[in-house]
Amino acid sequence: MTLAAETLTQVLAELKEKLRPEQISAQITDRLACARGTCPYEFKWLEQGPYPCLPDLVVWPESTADVAAVVKAAVRHRVPVIPYGGGSGIVGGTVPEHGGIVLDLKRLTSLSVNDTNLTVTAGAGYNGQHLEDELNRRGYTLGHFPQSIHSATVGGWVAPMAIGTFSTKYGKIDDMLVGLEVVLPTGEVLRTPEAPKESTGPDLKHLFLGSEGAFGVITQATFRIWPRPEAREWEGYTFPTTGAGLTAVRKILRTGLYPALVRLYDPDEAAARIAALGYEQGYALLILAFEGRRDLVALERRVADELCRAEGGLPKGPEPGRHWFASRLSTQHLVETNYLPGGAADAIEVSAPWDKLEGVWRAMRRALEPLAQEVHCHFSHFYHTGGSVYVLFYARTGGDARQGEEHYRRCVRAAVEASLAAGGTISHHHGVGRVKAPWMPAEHGVGFEVMRKIKAALDPADIMNPGVLGLGGKAPC
Structure with a gap:
């Protein structure tokens, strides 16, 4: 316990007045x-x-009013509040390092679909796969397919500003977001407008996107949705170099063509991921997926094929894409290493503009190769102006669990600092949590001080997930 016994007794008494016993x-x-x-x-x-x-x-709220009641009690007694969804975050964003109350939001599962506006409004605890299944049943898709879709929740998508594998067509979660409901650190409830566009001051949705629970508790979100696609087609290409593959992708996007999936593996990861297909090693691999109306899908595939061949791409048919799709949610390759006492494995994802993207990839690879037995890289999200670099490392120290944790932190430091030095970011979509918090000042400069002032203004008692993003939280347990 980190709360004083008297404080805990007082908080419990207040919560029992507002909630049922089985919610606490x-x-x-x-x-x-x-x-x-x-x-x-x-x-x-x-x-x-x-x-x-x-x-x-641990408290299980069943409504926004329940969340507000908990936050009001917490701020009166200066008790930390940590929002918790599916527990799928990988950067320590929900570690209760100051004790307090974990708000497990999985009972916030309201759902409504607006067929006219093409939107869905879901409670923060709604499971990602269940949401997609329900939309599919009604003839729609959200188009958001993170690797953690079976365990992540709606609130857990918005809080770290997540992304899904089909982002090149459907966008990031921040592109999909139409409106938010948030319980502020005062216990007040903020609901943002759901108009398609406003010119009425700063867009407050963006204050909470990526805030990871530091500024309030997200209780509900509204997203745009799409009619379920009529067709999906796959195509794979090998390229003599990673740079040639990146050039092909950049030219595809410059034509105004945005495939649903654009995924480029460097030669090392290509060899590891598709060894079962028997392709010659030493080549980069590009996987494309096109979906939508059948006639448009066929046209997009033809245009992309011309551009890939022009950069030396050799078509490999749909099999690489089908192979990836069948195993896309597996993290076994990371988990097996992390369960070794001295093992350390993770995926470090960053982003960079086109003119720095290849340099960031090379710098991160160079930084990690002395520290890990295996380093694999791919590029899985692309934009008009740049893309993301996804670097996976697998290190086996032979030591105990403590040494494994220390080596993990050493690897993260090497990768993140290499990205920053080469012109990249410290994170692309996993968030910052506590793992990457030490580099927030380097990433944002004066902007980090702005964030600290926002935190102080909204949460002067410093109860909202203290320490996340490097904001607040001076005395961890």
Whole structure:
């Protein structure tokens, strides 16, 4: 316990006046279940114990009013509040390093679809795959397919500003977002307008996108949706170099063509991912997916084929795409290494403009190769102005869990600092959490001080997920 006994007693008494007994727990099993996500060093806590940080209470709100009641009680007693969704985050964003109350939002599962506006409004606890299934049943898709779709929740998408694998066509979660409902650190409820465009001051949705619970608790979100596509076609190409593959992608996007999936593997990861297909090693691999109306899909595929061949691309048919799709949600390759006592493995994702993208890839690879037995890289999200670099490392130190955690942090530092030095960012879509928080000032400069002032203005008691993003939280457990 990190709360004083008297404070805990007072908070519990207030919560019991507003919530049913089964919505509140101080049981060790519940507190353990909500004390971690899927960050690699959190695997080490399972191995070595004890957990360094536990919440004092877990609360399951069933409405926005419940959330507001909890936040009001928390601010009165200066008790930290940590919003928690599906626990799929990998950057330590929900670690209760100051104890307090974990708000497990999985019971916030309201849902409504507006067929006229082509929008869906869902509670923050709505499971990602369940949402997509329900939309499919009605003839729609959100188009948001993160690798964590089976465990992540709506709130967990918005809070770190997530992205899905089909982002080149459908956009990022911030592109899809139409409106938000948020409980502020005062317990007040903010609802943003759902008009398609406003010119009425700053767009407050963007204050909470990427805020990771530092500025309030997201309780509901409205997204744009699309009619379910009529057709989907795959095509794969090998390229003599990673640079040639990047050039082909850039030229595809410059034509105004945005395939649903654009995924480029460097030669090392291409060899690891598609060894079963028997392709010659040493080549970069590009996987494209096109979806929509059948006639438009055929046209897009023809245009992309011309551009890929012009850059030395050799067509490999639909099999690479089908192979990727069948195994796209698996993280076994990372988990197996992290479960080794001295193992450390992760995916570090950053972004950069086109003129720096290849340089960032090379710099991160060079930084990690001395630290890990394997380093694989791919580019999985592209834009008019640039793209993302996704670098995976697999290190086996042969040591114990503590050494594995230390080496993991060493690898993250090397990769992030290499990206910054080469003109990239510290994160693209996993968020910052606590893992990447030390580099927020380097990423934002004066902008980080602006964030600190916003945090102080909205949350002067510093109760909202203190320490996340490097904001607040001076005395962790």
